[in-house]
Amino acid sequence: MKKFSLTLIAFFAMTCVFADSYNSNDSCPPEPCCEPCPPTPCCDVPQAPTMPAYNAPARYNVCGSWDFFVTGTFLWWQAKEQGLEIALIDGATSTEKGQIEDMKFDYKAAFKVGLGYNTNCDDWTTYLQYTRMNITQNKTVTSSNFNSNVDFWVTALGDIQSAAEARWELNHNVFDFELGRPYYSGKDLVFQPFFGIRAGWSDQEYRDIATAVDTTQQEVNVKSDSWLVGPRVGVNSNWYFIDEFGLIGNAALSVFYQKFNKLTLKEFDVATPNTFDKYYEDSIQTINSSIELLFGLGYGTYFDHNNWHFNIFAGYEAQIYFNQNMLRFYNEITDGAPVVKPNNLIFHGLNVTARFDF
Numbered sequence: 001m002k003k004f005s006l007t008l009i010a011f012f013a014m015t016c017v018f019a020d021s022y023n024s025n026d027s028c029p030p031e032p033c034c035e036p037c038p039p040t041p042c043c044d045v046p047q048a049p050t051m052p053a054y055n056a057p058a059r060y061n062v063c064g065s066w067d068f069f070v071t072g073t074f075l076w077w078q079a080k081e082q083g084l085e086i087a088l089i090d091g092a093t094s095t096e097k098g099q100i101e102d103m104k105f106d107y108k109a110a111f112k113v114g115l116g117y118n119t120n121c122d123d124w125t126t127y128l129q130y131t132r133m134n135i136t137q138n139k140t141v142t143s144s145n146f147n148s149n150v151d152f153w154v155t156a157l158g159d160i161q162s163a164a165e166a167r168w169e170l171n172h173n174v175f176d177f178e179l180g181r182p183y184y185s186g187k188d189l190v191f192q193p194f195f196g197i198r199a200g201w202s203d204q205e206y207r208d209i210a211t212a213v214d215t216t217q218q219e220v221n222v223k224s225d226s227w228l229v230g231p232r233v234g235v236n237s238n239w240y241f242i243d244e245f246g247l248i249g250n251a252a253l254s255v256f257y258q259k260f261n262k263l264t265l266k267e268f269d270v271a272t273p274n275t276f277d278k279y280y281e282d283s284i285q286t287i288n289s290s291i292e293l294l295f296g297l298g299y300g301t302y303f304d305h306n307n308w309h310f311n312i313f314a315g316y317e318a319q320i321y322f323n324q325n326m327l328r329f330y331n332e333i334t335d336g337a338p339v340v341k342p343n344n345l346i347f348h349g350l351n352v353t354a355r356f357d358f
Contacts, residue, residue, distance in 0.1 A: 057123035082343035174200035230256025
């Protein structure tokens with residue numbers, strides 16, 4: 001019995017030794033990495049805010065104000081419509097090149113006026129602006145080599161023409177209503193996203209009188225009267241880089257229903273204006289769009305103990321109204337020519353705007 005007890009004690013002692021040896025091997029430090037270990041981050045990963053963010057309002061806020069403001073804009077724009085080419089003139093000899101005579105598109109004065117109101121509803125701003133451009137462009141083409149076979153308007157005259165007189169009239173009127181909120185993004189950058197409505201009317205007339213060698217004259221008169229209405233969205237931005245001086249960049253997009261409610265085409269001999277070679281009248285309804293871009297430099301300041309604020313801006317503006325040249329489109333489709341997409345109406349040039357808050 002005594003011998004059995006000693007054997008049992010020896011067995012437990014050996015078990016403890018092996019167990020201690022196993023634990024010692026398991027606690028050994030890991031072998032070093034074959035590649036350099038990544039450095040410890042020097043800062044924490046940014047976390048999402050726990051409270052809702054708020055964009056500080058950036059509206060002009062004069063003392064004791066009525067919260068109204070007015071704007072006035074002088075425009076020195078070129079209105080140009082693609083597809084108003086007058087005629088093709090052949091070269092005087094077979095070795096000389098011909099040329100296409102396009103309508104003359106001079107820069108003309110136009111204007112915008114606007115009225116706005118700064119609401120107390122989270123500093124939102126309402127604004128209504130009216131744009132008007134009413135112009136007339138004329139051009140006369142004369143040549144002994146005028147080829148009527150490729151004349152772009154008159155079709156009922158002889159083979160050879162000696163002159164053509166073209167006249168284009170545009171009466172463009174647009175109202176833009178905006179609802180937006182100017183706010184600071186950082187300390188010096190201001191954004192104002194907005195949405196609203198664009199509505200207006202745009203009337204055009206093109207008159208072409210071609211003269212044959214025998215002095216016979218043929219006239220084509222095409223009219224296009226339309227109105228439009230649809231949504232408009234955009235964003236205005238102003239980066240104040242030195243005190244009250246700012247770099248301004250604005251952009252807008254409009255999609256509108258447009259009805260050309262009076263499309264008229266008449267072609268007749270000038271000597272007998274009441275006898276028509278062609279006379280058509282129609283209306284077309286469609287969905288069109290326009291885009292606007294504006295870039296420039298502005299300056300603004302408070303005065304009279306902050307009771308008033310004045311701002312002035314000068315820059316370059318461009319607007320494109322798509323699919324507006326129904327004059328060429330209607331002339332070609334009534335002549336049986338292949339149907340082409342109406343061309344675009346483009347405005348671009350100088351924009352000088354003054355704003356007064358009171």
